Amino acid sequence: MRDTTAGPGYYPAQGDPPGTVRYWSGEQWVGDPVPETSGYVPPTNIVDKPYAGLRIRIGAALIDGVAANIVVAPVLWPELRDAFEANIQSASPTFDFSISPALVALSLGWTLVTWLMISRFGGSVGKLTLGLRVTHEDGETTPPGYTKGAMRSIPDVVSLIPLPGSVVVLGFTISSLVWVSTDPERRSAYDRIAGTRSPSAG
Numbered sequence: 001m002r003d004t005t006a007g008p009g010y011y012p013a014q015g016d017p018p019g020t021v022r023y024w025s026g027e028q029w030v031g032d033p034v035p036e037t038s039g040y041v042p043p044t045n046i047v048d049k050p051y052a053g054l055r056i057r058i059g060a061a062l063i064d065g066v067a068a069n070i071v072v073a074p075v076l077w078p079e080l081r082d083a084f085e086a087n088i089q090s091a092s093p094t095f096d097f098s099i100s101p102a103l104v105a106l107s108l109g110w111t112l113v114t115w116l117m118i119s120r121f122g123g124s125v126g127k128l129t130l131g132l133r134v135t136h137e138d139g140e141t142t143p144p145g146y147t148k149g150a151m152r153s154i155p156d157v158v159s160l161i162p163l164p165g166s167v168v169v170l171g172f173t174i175s176s177l178v179w180v181s182t183d184p185e186r187r188s189a190y191d192r193i194a195g196t197r198s199p200s201a202g
Contacts, residue, residue, distance in 0.1 A: 010034075023141065030136055031145040051139070051186035052132045052198045054177065060126030064114070067125045072106045104160055111156045119149030132198055139185070139197040151194035 010021040013029055020033035052060075114124050122133040122142035134152070135142040143149075155172045159165040176188035191197055 010036075012036075025138070025141060030138070030141045032147060050200050052180075052200050053186060054180045056130055056132065056200070057176075057180055057186075057188070057198070060124070060130050060132055063126030063129055064124050068107075068110050071110050072103060075102045075106055107160055108157070111153055114156070115146075115149045115153040118152060119143055119146045127198070131200055133200075134191075135197050135199060137195045137197060139199055144194070144196050148194045148196050152190045152196065154193065155190065 009024060011024050012020070013022040013024075013033065016022055016033040019036055021036050022033045023030045117124055117128070118134050120143055121128065122135070122144065126132075127134065133142045134144050134148075136144050136148070155168055159169045172189045176190065179192070180186050180188050185197060187197060
């Protein structure tokens with residue numbers, strides 16, 4: 001334990017590896033230990049900010065979707081075009097589209113970028129654009145760190161599995177819409193599995 005009168009900041013925590021520091025909120029340790037000279041972005045205190053509602057979350061998701069499509073379009077659209085042309089020329093048309101390894105690799109790459117952005121900067125492209133932040137469960141400290149960022153990315157990774165992935169994404173989407181609309185703290189399904197919250201930074 002450290003002196004509980006110390007203000008928020010990075011300090012060595014008892015039991016952590018030598019040469020690391022952990023963020024002290026003023027009341028408790030938050031996040032994982034990080035190298036003392038890593039240049040880690042200090043958490044930003046955003047207490048007393050309102051939790052993000054449904055409309056702004058949908059807006060952030062749309063921005064993320066547009067950004068993701070820009071990334072995968074060079075591979076996705078030629079594959080869709082070829083599948084469509086093959087279907088037209090077929091004697092018994094049945095639209096058959098299989099996901100190529102290149103498309104899977106690009107999708108995984110985008111998921112990795114989103115994970116890193118949430119872990120280090122507290123939000124995806126859409127969230128940061130609209131002034132939202134992903135925080136620890138206390139609703140105050142951002143970024144949430146790599147572990148919580150990875151937990152939020154699990155549905156995105158599962159979504160790459162064609163049939164079960166679609167079911168998982170649909171379930172997460174519906175449950176998030178319901179929870180964000182009805183929960184006083186506006187916690188989505190992603191917030192619940194990762195132990196995070198999403199207040200507005202503005």
